[in-house]
Amino acid sequence: MSALGKVVRSGVGRRRVQTVVIGLVVMMAVTSAVLGGSLMVASSAPFERAFAQQNGAHLTAQFDAGKATAAQLSATANASGIVASAGPFRTATVTPETDRSRKLPPITIAGRTAQGGSVDAVTLTDGRWVAAAGEIVLNNDGRMPPGMVPKLASRLTLPDLPGSPTLTVVGIARTVSETAGGWVIPEQIETLAAAGAPVGYQMLYRLAKPDTTADVDAARAAVQASVPAEAMTGTRSWLTTKLHSAGNTVLLVPFLLAFGALGVLMAVLIIGNVIAGAVSTGTHRIGILKALGFTPAQVVRAYTVQALIPAIVGAALGMVAGNILALAVLSDTNRVYGTSDSGVTPWVNVAVLAGALAVVALTAWAAAARAGRLRTVEVLAVGRTPGPGRGQWASRLSARLPLPRPMTLGLAYPFARVLRSATIVAAIAFGAAAATFSVGLGSSLNQVQATESHGDVVVLPGRPMSQSGPPPGGGPGPGGKPPEIDHAAVVKAIAAQAGTAGYHSSTETEVSVAGIADPLGVSAFTGNSAAGAYQMVAGRFITGAGEIVVSTPFLTATHTKVGDSVVLTVHNTQITVRIVGEAFNPEDMGMEIVTHAGTLAGTEAELRGTEYNVTLKPGTDVNSYVADLNTALSGVEAHAMPAEDDTAEFIVIVNALAALLTVLLVTVAALGVLNMVVLETRERVHDLGVHKALGMTPKQTISMVIASVVVTGLIGGAIGAPAGVLLQRLVIGEMGRVTGFTLPDAVVNIYEPGQLVLFGLGGLVIAVAGSLLPAGWAARTRTATALRTE
Amino acid sequence: MIELGDVSRRYDEGPPALDNVSLKIAPGEAVAILGPSGSGKSTLLNLIAGLDKPTNGTVSVDGVRVDQLGEAGSAKYRRAKIGMVFQFFNLLDDLTVADNVMLPAQLAGMSRSEAQRRAAELLNALGVQRHAKAYPGRLSGGERQRVAVARALMNRPALLLADEPTGALDTASGEDVQQLLKDLHADGQTIVLVTHDLALAQTCATRTIQLVDGRVANDTGMVVSGDVR
Structure with a gap:
């Protein structure tokens, strides 16, 4: 071993505390940075790859078939900022039912003769493309559980339309742009329109500048300006789709990067301090080394390498830890895309490793440079206690x-x-x-x-699980429907119970909104305390039928604002509602619509609360309240339980x-x-x-x-x-x-x-x-x- | 006052620093420990001060078994009974002269104001009062040693231990410190000093003990008020 090597080895061995500190701080910084970097890449990579392959639509626009002609829409391809377009495709909104009588959410289907094209070249993952009337290709966005996706050759019935027409599933496809929930031949749309299904036109665009919301908005405005007023009923930006595709993974990136930055800054500080301290306490040793013939460069090298050895070990451990954590966190993204992305991104690993070691080397070099500059005679004579003064x-x-x-x-x-x-x-x-x-x-x-x-106590239909015997009302059981709540009796019991501050019932259903391909969830309320269940950002909460409260992502996706009206399509019925407030509601990635049950009363006769949420007066013991309420509900097919902290x-x-x-x-x-x-x-x-x-x-x-x-x-x-x-x-x-x-x-x-x-x-x-x-x-x-x- | 019984101190595998040393020192004595380098002088002083523990034997000072004290006990023993003067003064450079002198009393729990009064008395008595607010680095060697003596006397110790107190001083300053120790002894202070300096031993000490290779080679005998015992 060279003299320098011996000095380095003894330095690392003698300064165990410093060695451990450097190793740990570098490990922490590298773990955060690898995790943050890998997630940042992984959160967008699968989407961007697939989007590029499919010539994804940067802008999807929906038009009212009664206010614009196909020729007018074709002409929008020449609008400013548009580099390619597809359409117009006729669209219809339908609510299919599987051949096992299972009702699917309403979907927008588009009439397209081919899967490919210059925009939104849909990838067929199973079966073939539609060739005749009565056939449909379904979009599988990966979010539906595998068992729920209709199989090839299965039949979908449209019970809401006269004669309950049927469509046979001939293919399963994937549109990354999420332009439609299914595709049929164009003639099929005309048939559905004749049967009374709400129809419209769809145009798909690729933009010259698609990178920012402002870019997409500018193109949208250009398209809107080239068609008759009010013809455009909705649009969807690829940025919104991309955001939703990343799921929660994208949320992890900012905070991981914050931790990564903290780690790197701390690494610089600690390593600088440790090396400066090592130089300070080793001043006499440095003097001896120099007296023996070490050059200043050798001294600096010795101290820099002393820092790099534990840093390399820490960085290696941090890289392993970061990748293991990335793999665990990315399992959600993998499920959505059906991929097996390991989360290991080689360039992220290389970049982080090189960056961390460069930071260590630079910091150590800067601190050790002082040792190299010290004059031998001075360092041999110097004491270690801080000088007086x-x-x-x-x-x-x-x-x-x-x-x-x-x-x-x-x-x-x-x-x-x-x-x-x-x-x-x-x-x-x-x-x-x-x-x-x-x-x-x-x-x-x-x-x-x-x-x-949305409350302290939940009242659900049926008996509690803990009670033996078959549930009253016959359900729920295999193939059976959930038991119905005797609403009047439940409301009476809740209202009469001491400790009740307020209550509301809610039920979930789905509607279509122009411009949004997927059906949107709706929470429909009755009762007197739903207002307290949401944090309002702007406007007010609903006070009656015909009003809705939504979140920012909905407003962004539909290009609407508080005070605007939007059209909901429920079972082929269109309802115009007014947005009265913006709430913070992360449900369905912020796309859920909150309204009064009365809004949908005309379209869903059986839309009744499926559960009641009760808010208690301050100081009320939840368990005692639940016990007392269950006693009051003993003759009713319902039971109360504390709201779960899920x-x-x-x-x-x-x-x-x-x-x-x-x-x-x-x-x-x-x-x-x-x-x-x-x-x-x-x-x-x-x-x-x-x-x-x-x-x-x-x-x-x-x-x-x-x-x-x-x-x-x-x-x-x-x-x-x-x-x-x-x-x-x-x-x-x-x-x-x-x-x-x-x-x-x-x-x-x-x-x-x-x-x-x-x-x-x-x-x-x-x-x-x-x-x-x-x-x-x-x-x-x-x-x-x-x-x-x- | 001081009684060492068959005291040995070994470090690792080498020869003993002290080898079966037994001696007694009476109150009021001024004893000089003489001997060449490595003879065990400083080890003896450290054992009496409770800074070190014997490998064998017993060390008693004023009825206290110093060799049986723990770390905290040793510290309290030093506060109560021992004042120490070192060759290189061992003043704390970042404290003023007054703060240096006050430190042992403050460690013992004396209030700052009381400690200030006592320190002023001592600095005055030792002729360095004008440097009270200065830092030790600005003082001459002799002045620093006077400050060190003041610090050693702060808690009115029964025993003053001095390790080569003139070893780092020029001749004039050394004589000055000699006189100071002589005066202190004249006032009844028990002193044990370790030195190479025969002149210092002859001037200040009433008894000399010669150590060679960790053993007592010569002891002029216990002298109290002119009697040889």
Whole structure:
């Protein structure tokens, strides 16, 4: 082994704390960065690949067949910003039923003679394309459970149309642009139109500039301007489709990148500090090495390599951990696309690895360069205790504090080496910021989750599962329908029950909205307390029939705003409703429509509440209430139960990842403190011996060492807590932006002043935790040995 | 006051630093421990101060079994009974002269104001009061050692231990410190000093103990108020 190699090896071996700290901090940074980077790529890669292959439609526009002709629509291909178009295709909205009498959601079907084309070249995954009347190819977007997708040759009936026409499934296809739920030959649409199905035209466009919402909006405006007024009934941007295709994965990216950035910054700080500390405590050793003939470049190389060895190990471990986590998180995306994407993105791994090691090498080199520049004669003569003059003012001030002397001695320590203390303040600040951010993020997501909880108690049809015997009303059972609720009796029981603050019933159904290919879920309410179940962003909650409340993604997808009217198609009946409010409702990725049950009364005669949500008065015991209500409901085919806290899998994943990364960051911050205190203790070991010779007890020594990190801990916490709040707002805002939601205050502003004080004190906890071990070592240091140390 | 019984101290596998040393020192004595480098002088002083533990034997000071004390007990023992003066002063560079002197009393729990009064008395008595607010780095060697002596006397120790107190001083400063120790002894202070300096031993000590290879080679005997015991 070369002389340099021996020096490096002994340096790594002797400085175990520094080695472990560097390894851990690099591992943490690389884990976050690989995970964030892989998810960022994976969240868009499958969609973009498929979109490119299919010449996906950047803009899908729906037109009223009564207000524009096919020729007028064909001419829109010449509108500004359009580079290719397909259509016009005749469309119809139908509600099919399978040959097992299972009702499917309403779908928009388009009349197309071929699957290919310059826009939206649909991929046939099974069977063949439609060739004759009575045939249909269904779009399988992967979201429907495998058992629910109609098989080839199965027959779909359209019971809402006169004569209940049937269509035979001849193919299963996939349109990444989600332009339609199924395809038939164009003549089939005419037949359906003649039977009374709502019909229209569809145009598909590829744009010259499709990258931003503004680009797509500009093209949309150009198309709209080239057709008669009010002919365009709806549009869908590929950006919206892309967002929905990524599912929840895209939500993870902002916060993982935030953690990755925290990790990288912390790595720079800690590594810089560790190497600077190693240089500082090794000054005499450096002098000896130089006296023996080491060149400045060799000295710098020795210290840089000392940092790189643990960094390489940490980076390798971080890469493995990041990829394992990415694979676990991406299982959802894989299910949607039917892919087996491992989540391992080679270029992300290479880029992160190279970046992390470059940062380590640069930081270490910068810190070690000082060692290389030191003059041999000076470094051989230099002592290790900070020279007189540094921080003496702090010493004088702290001596006057009404505290035990060992503590006032410790309080002045950080001012002797201000730069080192500043980097540790920064490390503690990062730790406190990570903890504040993580808890805030969790609270925000819990608030999001809380918006899905619409009451304290739920009343459902049938007897509780715990009761033996067949359920009253004969169901639910195999092939049987769920039992019907005796609404009058249930409402009477709920209203009469002590502790009831309000109640509402809700039921779910689906409708079509012009311009949106997929059917949209509708939550239809009755009762008096539904208003409290949603966080409003703008406007007001529904007060009666004919009004709807929607979320930002719906408004974006339909290019509408609060106050506008939209047309819902339910069982071939079109209902015009007014948007009276914008709520934060993450249900169905923000596409759910909330309305009063009366809105749909004319179209769904049996649309009655399938469950009741009861809000309790403050202080009411839920379990007692449920027991009493069940007694009252004993003669009715319904039972009450506490509303379940069914935390979404995504929120569990985010909280778990945030907790894991926070623990890593806080640990690294505490290790940074530990490293600093070890350096301080080493540098002051002689002073420590003097203190002990003068009668300082081990407990006093420990209190002195712990006091030495109090100031850095408090300052770090004071900086870190507000920084964590800012980061939380930034990341939550970004999550809202990428999902297309406007977030209510209850989700964004979640910190109480008292909490912030506690997070600020978290910096002190990190600092004290990091100083405990070296404080113990200092207390055990043999006085005689310390006194001999110069 | 001090009683060492068959004390040995070994470090690792080498020869013992102290080898079966037994001696007694009475209150009011001024004892100089003499010997060449490596003879065990500093080890002896460390054992008496409770800074080190004997491998064998017993160390008693003022009825306290120093060799049986734990770390905290040793610290409290030093506060109560021992004042130490070192060759290189061991003043803390980041504390003022006054703060250095006050430190042992403050570690013992004395209030700052009381400690300030006592420190002012001592600094005045030792002629360095004008440097109270200065930092040790600005003082001459002799002045620093005076400050160190003031610090050693802060808790009114029964025993003053001095390790080569003039070893780092020029001749004038050394004589100054010699006189200081002599005066202290004259006032009844028990002193044990380790030195190479025969002149210092002859001036300040009433008794000299010669150590060679960890053993007592010569002891001039216990002298209290002019009697040889």
